[in-house]
Amino acid sequence: xxxxxxxxxxxxxxxxxxxxxxxxxxxxxxxxxxxxxxxxxxxxxxxxxxxxxxxxxxxxxxxxxxxxxxxxxxxxxxxxxxxxxxxxxxxxxxxxxxxxxxxxxxxxxxxxxxxxxxxxxxxxxxxxxxxxxxxxxxxxxxxxxxxxxxxxxxxxxxxxxxxxxxxxxxxxxxxxxxxxxxxxxxxxxxxxxxxxxxxxxxxxxxxxxxxxxxxxxxxxxxxxxxxxxxxxxxxxxxxxxxxxxxxxxxxxxxxxxxxxxxxxxxxxxxxxxxxxxxxxxxxxxxxxxxxxxxxxxxxxxxxxxxxxxxxxxxxxxxx
Amino acid sequence: xxxxxxxxxxxxxxxxxxxxxxxxxxxxxxxxxxxxxxxxxxxxxxxxxxxxxxxxxxxxxxxxxxxxxxxxxxxxxxxxxxxxxxxxxxxxxxxxxxxxxxxxxxxxxxxxxxxxxxxxxxxxxxxxxxxxxxxxxxxxxxxxxxxxxxxxxxxxxxxxxxxxxxxxxxxxxxxxxxxxxxxxxxxxxxxxxxxxxxxxxxxxxxxxxxxxxxxxxxxxxxxxxxxxxxxxxxxxxxxxxxxxxxxxxxxxxxxxxxxxxxxxxxxxxxxxxxx
Numbered sequence: 001x002x003x004x005x006x007x008x009x010x011x012x013x014x015x016x017x018x019x020x021x022x023x024x025x026x027x028x029x030x031x032x033x034x035x036x037x038x039x040x041x042x043x044x045x046x047x048x049x050x051x052x053x054x055x056x057x058x059x060x061x062x063x064x065x066x067x068x069x070x071x072x073x074x075x076x077x078x079x080x081x082x083x084x085x086x087x088x089x090x091x092x093x094x095x096x097x098x099x100x101x102x103x104x105x106x107x108x109x110x111x112x113x114x115x116x117x118x119x120x121x122x123x124x125x126x127x128x129x130x131x132x133x134x135x136x137x138x139x140x141x142x143x144x145x146x147x148x149x150x151x152x153x154x155x156x157x158x159x160x161x162x163x164x165x166x167x168x169x170x171x172x173x174x175x176x177x178x179x180x181x182x183x184x185x186x187x188x189x190x191x192x193x194x195x196x197x198x199x200x201x202x203x204x205x206x207x208x209x210x211x212x213x214x215x216x217x218x219x220x221x222x223x224x225x226x227x228x229x230x231x232x233x234x235x236x237x238x239x240x241x242x243x244x245x246x247x248x249x250x251x252x253x254x255x256x257x258x259x260x261x262x263x264x265x266x267x268x269x270x271x272x273x274x275x276x277x278x279x280x281x282x283x284x285x286x287x288x289x290x291x292x293x294x295x296x297x298x299x300x301x302x303x304x305x306x307x308x309x310x311x312x313x314x315x316x317x318x319x
Numbered sequence: 320x321x322x323x324x325x326x327x328x329x330x331x332x333x334x335x336x337x338x339x340x341x342x343x344x345x346x347x348x349x350x351x352x353x354x355x356x357x358x359x360x361x362x363x364x365x366x367x368x369x370x371x372x373x374x375x376x377x378x379x380x381x382x383x384x385x386x387x388x389x390x391x392x393x394x395x396x397x398x399x400x401x402x403x404x405x406x407x408x409x410x411x412x413x414x415x416x417x418x419x420x421x422x423x424x425x426x427x428x429x430x431x432x433x434x435x436x437x438x439x440x441x442x443x444x445x446x447x448x449x450x451x452x453x454x455x456x457x458x459x460x461x462x463x464x465x466x467x468x469x470x471x472x473x474x475x476x477x478x479x480x481x482x483x484x485x486x487x488x489x490x491x492x493x494x495x496x497x498x499x500x501x502x503x504x505x506x507x508x509x510x511x512x513x514x515x516x517x518x519x520x521x522x523x524x525x526x527x528x529x530x531x532x533x534x535x536x537x538x539x540x541x542x543x544x545x546x547x548x549x550x551x552x553x554x555x556x557x558x559x560x561x562x563x564x565x566x567x568x569x570x571x572x573x574x575x576x577x578x579x580x581x582x583x584x585x586x587x588x589x590x591x592x593x594x
Contacts, residue, residue, distance in 0.1 A: 015407070051495075052499075053495050053498070053499075072498065072503075073498045073499045074499070074503055076499075078499060079499065080496070080499045082492040082495075082496060086493055087490070087496075088490075088493060088496075088497075088511060088515075089490060089493075089515070090514045099502075099510075100500035100501050103501045145500070146500075149500065149501070
């Protein structure tokens with residue numbers, strides 16, 4: 001089962017603009033995959049193609065060994081939790097969760113719906129209307145509505161982006177729990193690297209309709225392959241290396257106060273345990289942060305700094 | 320809204336007086352004629368009106384054509400509205416403009432165009448004869464079919480506009496969500512689109528039904544005296560027969576039918592919703 005969901009040479013386009021160009025991706029059964037990238041990178045388009053909401057210009061989509069490329073979404077056995085939740089406002093919470101089960105004419109409807117609501121902790125909301133629920137609750141209804149169908153793949157579009165910080169952590173834990181308990185294959189789309197790092201077994205970093213890098217959270221975080229990947233993973237200073245490729249430093253790796261280079265402090269801000277500085281130098285703009293216990297620098301001050309070779313990450317490409 | 324209610328009242332008063340004196344009062348006088356006989360107040364004029372087989376035919380024809388136009392425009396309207404809402408934003412505006420364009424052309428001009436198209440030597444008959452479907456041109460003008468076509472073309476934009484705005488208010492991903500949950504297109508329509516656009520359908524349906532029922536130019540030109548509708552019959556009673564009693568009876572019937580159509584559609588919409 002190394003290729004439970006398999007995308008081969010997938011090309012997707014809206015009218016004349018190609019959104020995804022010959023993308024190849026294999027997803028294992030039970031895996032939690034994040035499609036990560038900035039807006040316009042093709043991550044949502046790829047997800048919609050797996051769901052069948054978009055017909056590829058070329059290439060194929062296989063789910064569990066079946067070629068579903070030309071199959072309508074209704075027959076693909078996938079679930080999708082929309083960013084907007086997409087609950088049916090004219091139906092109660094119970095009927096929203098029952099929607100797909102009714103279409104399948106499943107027996108024991110009531111038990112299955114209530115079990116689904118229990119999974120997301122909303123049994124007492126069964127008779128409410130979606131409009132009476134908070135955003136977080138609506139999302140859980142949307143999750144339950146998909147889960148009761150026992151889809152082969154559960155797709156989630158920016159599942160945490162509409163929630164406030166506290167709910168975000170709650171939902172993240174919830175998704176991990178559901179995934180652990182059901183063993184379902186999950187693909188979620190996000191533009192937030194922290195979300196992807198925290199949740200995903202594997203991260204698919206996308207750029208301009210193609211895959212930039214695939215790897216575990218630690219692999220991508222510690223060994224980005226390109227300037228783009230490094231930038232997305234929080235490396236703020238990226239410079240070309242002597243032997244081609246590049247070197248990248250996180251703000252925390254920059255040494256301030258001594259070193260061979262000179263720069264001028266252009267910005268300084270307090271961030272709890274650390275102080276963040278922006279300095280202008282011969283290398284361009286450099287971001288650094290140092291513990292508040294160290295010497296404090298003022299805006300306009302000239303400081304020496306160092307970009308230590310040993311704390312840099314080597315990049316295969318600088319772009 | 321106003322600190323002093325009197326100011327608000329004073330602002331409404333001129334318009335209210337205008338409407339009462341120049342609209343409600345004359346209409347009231349006109350309509351009351353239908354209840355006046357030599358021996359006093361009575362509804363006998365209505366009995367006499369419906370006793371005539373010709374009037375019955377006209378009444379049921381009007382009801383039938385108006386319902387048919389409303390029904391068919393709903394079917395075409397849903398398809399057109401769905402297509403328009405799903406267009407990319409740039410071409411959506413253009414398409415919507417194209418749909419509403421006929422509303423900016425005089426109904427007289429539009430109806431005369433149908434005379435040319437549907438006539439014995441018109442475009443439609445030419446194709447039918449050329450294709451060998453009929454040997455001689457068939458009669459389309461001055462039939463119910465011609466009136467139906469004319470009314471449909473006249474009022475379809477109103478239905479499309481109502482349904483487009485209703486569909487734009489649907490949650491953005493409701494339709495794809497239903498499809499992913501296993502609904503085919505028919506199920507998507509019945510279980511999601513229809514319930515969520517009911518109010519638009521009621522508004523569009525009322526506009527098209529009352530519009531078709533009270534249209535004068537289209538049935539007059541395309542139906543003539545062969546296919547009388549209530550409105551053309553009313554005109555005929557007044558101008559040809561100088562029969563103001565029948566005319567006000569017809570006017571009353573039209574008013575009652577318009578209101579009932581709206582009430583009925585609203586009832587249908589709410590009855591389903593509370594289920």
